[in-house]
Amino acid sequence: MDMDSVAVFGRYTSWKLDRQTHVISFMNGSQYMYLIEGTDRALLLDTGWGAGNLRPFVEHLTEKPLLVANTHCHPDHAGGNGEWEEVLMLPGGELDLITCVECPFDLTELPHPDYKHSLVQDGDRIDLGNRTLEVIEISAHSNGSMALLDRKNEMLFVGDELESAQVIMNPSTPVPGVEFVLDERLRRHRVNMLRLRGLLTEDTRIFPAHNGAPISQEYLDDYIALTEHIYAGDAVIEDKLNHFYAEMGDPEHRLCRVRWMRASFFVVKEELMKLYGTGL
Ligand SMILES: [Zn+2]
Numbered sequence: 001m002d003m004d005s006v007a008v009f010g011r012y013t014s015w016k017l018d019r020q021t022h023v024i025s026f027m028n029g030s031q032y033m034y035l036i037e038g039t040d041r042a043l044l045l046d047t048g049w050g051a052g053n054l055r056p057f058v059e060h061l062t063e064k065p066l067l068v069a070n071t072h073c074h075p076d077h078a079g080g081n082g083e084w085e086e087v088l089m090l091p092g093g094e095l096d097l098i099t100c101v102e103c104p105f106d107l108t109e110l111p112h113p114d115y116k117h118s119l120v121q122d123g124d125r126i127d128l129g130n131r132t133l134e135v136i137e138i139s140a141h142s143n144g145s146m147a148l149l150d151r152k153n154e155m156l157f158v159g160d161e162l163e164s165a166q167v168i169m170n171p172s173t174p175v176p177g178v179e180f181v182l183d184e185r186l187r188r189h190r191v192n193m194l195r196l197r198g199l200l201t202e203d204t205r206i207f208p209a210h211n212g213a214p215i216s217q218e219y220l221d222d223y224i225a226l227t228e229h230i231y232a233g234d235a236v237i238e239d240k241l242n243h244f245y246a247e248m249g250d251p252e253h254r255l256c257r258v259r260w261m262r263a264s265f266f267v268v269k270e271e272l273m274k275l276y277g278t279g280l
Helices: 003-009 054-061 091-102 182-199 218-232 244-248 269-275
Strands: 013-018 021-026 031-037 042-045 066-069 086-089 116-119 125-127 132-137 146-150 155-159 205-208 236-238 255-260 263-268
Touching (some): 155 182
Parallel strands (some): 155 205
């Protein structure tokens, strides 16, 4: 285990959001996993980068039997899956596990590298005991993005499909057999956000995996508007990303930020311009 990498990618803090929900924060507070407890069981949502030290941290927070699920299977969300025997994910998420080659750790050294992938699907209900999570498929940023809705407690967990800083619409590791077509992804994103909008009550709080949580429902409206304004041709295009790591990973400056109000996507500019102003 490389101690420098653990210090960067595998250092966790946590706080209780309410009597039965923990936020586990990492990457200097910019990223979150959630530990969602019912009366009988708890569910850990996402597993970080795979530093190998998450399970004892989580077991310190709860003694309840644990389910583990991925909002999606990008390396910062599914890297640590092999610390457990079984992980719940959507079928497209299973395809995205290939992106975990980007993890800074050797994931074959985790205790359960051949852990069981238990596939769930849209509409499934996960009963934790006096608390039910509904699985909602919202794939656009990834091939298997899962939102979890807790109607009773008015909480919605959204992974990377909705957040305050930006939603990345450009995969850094290609997934064999899956073409990432921006036009399709943006249309799907809008439909997904409209669907989520219809499920929220006035008081539902939204919990993303990066850059602040909970966030205002206004972000949801702004993301719906962003896609509409891209196709209308009046969304704002910013050539400077203002994101250190994204800029480092884009030496040819292919990416831009396209924005409407508080919402923005990172997209390949050349792909964006093929859609821009073409009408929804
Ligand atoms: Zn992601």
